Amino acid sequence: MAEPSSAVAPVIELTGARKMYRSGSIEFEALRGIDLLIHEGEYVAVMGPSGSGKSTIMNVLGCLDVLSEGAYRLGGQDVEDLDETELAAIRNQRIGFVFQQFNLLPSLSAQKNVELPLVYAGVPVEERRERSRASLERVGLGDRLQNRPGELSGGQQQRVAVARALVGEPTLILADEPTGNLDSVSTEDVLALFDELHEAGRTIVLITHELEVAERARRIVRVRDGQILRDEVNAA
Amino acid sequence: MNWNETLHTSWSAIRAHTLRSVLTVLGILIGIAAVILTVGLGLGTQKDVSAQISALGSNLLIVSPGSSTDSSGVRGGFGSGTTLTLSDADALSSKVNAPDIAGVAAEKSTQTSLVYGDTNWTTTVTGVTNSWLEVRSRTVARGSFFTAAQQSSGARVVVLGSETAQELFGSENVVGQSVTIGSTTYSVIGVLASAGSNTSSNLDDVAIVPMTTAADDVIGTNTASVSTIYIQAADADRLRAAYQEAQSVLLNAHAISNSDDADFTISSQDALVSTATSVYQTLTVLLTGIAALSLLVGGIGVMNIMLVSVTERTREIGLRKAIGAPPAAIRTQFLVEAAILGLTGGVLGSVLGVAAALVLPVLIGSSVVISPVALVLSIAVSLAIGLVFGVYPAARAARLAPIDALRSE
Numbered sequence: 158m159a160e161p162s163s164a165v166a167p168v169i170e171l172t173g174a175r176k177m178y179r180s181g182s183i184e185f186e187a188l189r190g191i192d193l194l195i196h197e198g199e200y201v202a203v204m205g206p207s208g209s210g211k212s213t214i215m216n217v218l219g220c221l222d223v224l225s226e227g228a229y230r231l232g233g234q235d236v237e238d239l240d241e242t243e244l245a246a247i248r249n250q251r252i253g254f255v256f257q258q259f260n261l262l263p264s265l266s267a268q269k270n271v272e273l274p275l276v277y278a279g280v281p282v283e284e285r286r287e288r289s290r291a292s293l294e295r296v297g298l299g300d301r302l303q304n305r306p307g308e309l310s311g312g313q314q315q316r317v318a319v320a321r322a323l324v325g326e327p328t329l330i331l332a333d334e335p336t337g338n339l340d341s342v343s344t345e346d347v348l349a350l351f352d353e354l355h356e357a358g359r360t361i362v363l364i365t366h367e368l369e370v371a372e373r374a375r376r377i378v379r380v381r382d383g384q385i386l387r388d389e390v391n392a393a
Numbered sequence: 394m395n396w397n398e399t400l401h402t403s404w405s406a407i408r409a410h411t412l413r414s415v416l417t418v419l420g421i422l423i424g425i426a427a428v429i430l431t432v433g434l435g436l437g438t439q440k441d442v443s444a445q446i447s448a449l450g451s452n453l454l455i456v457s458p459g460s461s462t463d464s465s466g467v468r469g470g471f472g473s474g475t476t477l478t479l480s481d482a483d484a485l486s487s488k489v490n491a492p493d494i495a496g497v498a499a500e501k502s503t504q505t506s507l508v509y510g511d512t513n514w515t516t517t518v519t520g521v522t523n524s525w526l527e528v529r530s531r532t533v534a535r536g537s538f539f540t541a542a543q544q545s546s547g548a549r550v551v552v553l554g555s556e557t558a559q560e561l562f563g564s565e566n567v568v569g570q571s572v573t574i575g576s577t578t579y580s581v582i583g584v585l586a587s588a589g590s591n592t593s594s595n596l597d598d599v600a601i602v603p604m605t606t607a608a609d610d611v612i613g614t615n616t617a618s619v620s621t622i623y624i625q626a627a628d629a630d631r632l633r634a635a636y637q638e639a640q641s642v643l644l645n646a647h648a649i650s651n652s653d654d655a656d657f658t659i660s661s662q663d664a665l666v667s668t669a670t671s672v673y674q675t676l677t678v679l680l681t682g683i684a685a686l687s688l689l690v691g692g693i694g695v696m697n698i699m700l701v702s703v704t705e706r707t708r709e710i711g712l713r714k715a716i717g718a719p720p721a722a723i724r725t726q727f728l729v730e731a732a733i734l735g736l737t738g739g740v741l742g743s744v745l746g747v748a749a750a751l752v753l754p755v756l757i758g759s760s761v762v763i764s765p766v767a768l769v770l771s772i773a774v775s776l777a778i779g780l781v782f783g784v785y786p787a788a789r790a791a792r793l794a795p796i797d798a799l800r801s802e
Binding site for chain 1: 395398405409708709711712713714715716717718719720721722794795796799
């Protein structure tokens with residue numbers, strides 16, 4: 158069953174992906190046959206206007222939603238037919254999310270926020286503390302461990318979110334409009350951080366509607382009306 | 394996520410909305426306190442009533458004239474007939490026919506007024522045989538009781554209840570004084586020790602005279618009849634035997650062959666206690682039911698607040714799910730939160746209930762009995778209420794789809 162053609166299975170393998178939504182009697186097809194291969198270490202931007210299906214792609218890639226048709230393999234594992242508990246485990250161990258709204262819990266310190274994925278993974282307290290501190294140092298917030306999100310700037314909050322995405326050593330970092338709520342300085346901050354992570358060999362998929370942001374990636378996948386319009390290496 | 398963290402997370406969520414949590418807890422608290430107090434009051438009243446009835450005399454059987462069986466429709470007049478006589482009391486005293494009967498006292502009484510100087514006091518004047526003191530478990534506080542000789546000679550002597558003495562003379566130190574009953578002057582030879590009051594009569598407001606004296610002077614007509622005969626069994630285990638003997642002796646004396654046709658009724662303390670107890674039990678059950686309803690309302694309050702909490706924290710739930718919280722972990726977190734609310738209400742409610750149980754007897758004078766079992770049970774019930782009413786909100790939180798949850802504002 159192992160694939161001898163390449164030493165490592167692709168991180169993302171989407172084949173003939175279709176997604177139908179039904180609302181009453183109206184059926185809407187958000188994805189209309191998408192094939193996408195992303196290998197380890199790639200830095201890919203999925204770009205398109207609103208309604209193009211990029212959010213659906215993000216949900217499917219993040220195991221937050223399942224396909225109507227086609228197959229999705231994440232790091233060589235088929236995620237079809239998994240129940241909520243199994244999907245939760247996959248999200249926990251293989252995916253690091255970065256959201257537009259940061260989604261930090263306001264009542265917890267930066268370090269506690271970063272620890273959360275490890276809490277659900279059942280990592281012991283001591284190890285959790287160590288890894289969350291290392292992860293926050295990695296994003297340049299080693300001196301903000303005990304600050305709550307409300308005491309941090311938008312850029313800093315998003316870096317905390319990136320630290321949280323990194324802490325579980327996931328196969329894939331999935332960023333959904335990560336700079337959508339940031340000013341230009343903070344945007345540069347966060348994008349520079351993604352550049353660094355890419356240099357360090359992380360696999361990053363970034364969903365955006367801004368060309369400026371997409372151009373920081375090494376490969377740009379343009380989607381429109383649920384289909385891939387163009388898939389090209391970013392020359393810049 | 395281990396239990397310690399789940400508890401910690403739930404506790405922080407409760408602390409985040411202090412007022413709301415306090416009000417929710419209050420609903421449970423009041424319900425639990427009400428249940429503890431009503432059950433305690435019910436048990437306390439039962440205890441009081443049994444104590445009062447036992448105070449009438451131990452191992453006591455009470456024979457009343459007439460029959461309470463009304464199957465024939467004509468015989469009746471329970472307690473008002475004149476079918477019991479002094480010779481019945483004598484027959485019951487026979488050691489041969491009734492070996493399990495230790496003592497017999499006959500009683501007949503009337504309401505009349507006693508006069509001392511210009512003080513006039515109406516009380517129950519009771520003619521008794523001289524074994525009365527022992528059979529009714531009474532004692533004389535001052536002076537002495539009349540002797541068998543005074544009893545048979547119809548001496549004009551009276552023993553007063555403590556309250557009667559107080560009312561007539563303004564003091565209980567009255568031995569040697571004289572009091573007028575009807576048109577005859579009696580000398581006071583003793584005062585009874587206080588025995589309190591039972592449900593139907595004041596045991597301290599009485600004037601006791603020898604039976605023969607009463608028959609002659611006070612009550613007059615039907616000199617041989619008595620209103621009640623008290624029988625003391627040799628001990629509690631022989632009460633049953635004493636009952637049988639009393640019945641056969643009296644049936645024999647009245648020449649009645651069938652016990653269904655008896656013109657007297659024998660009742661025991663046990664019967665009185667169980668009647669009174671069952672009345673109070675019914676009341677307790679009723680009141681506890683009402684208190685339990687308030688607990689139900691408290692539980693609905695918990696559910697309401699948990700639903701609000703789930704709605705408010707939809708984003709948080711979505712995030713936790715996105716980063717890997719399985720539905721079970723979310724469910725547990727909300728269940729624990731509801732359980733903490735319930736348990737806090739239960740513990741505080743128990744504290745309030747016990748405090749009220751300590752204060753209330755002082756204020757209203759009836760005892761409240763708090764059993765440890767009731768305490769433990771009500772705390773367990775409050776925990777169960779939190780869990781039961783937390784199930785639906787927790788299930789709702791666990792079912793939320795992470796994408797929808799994350800998008801909510």
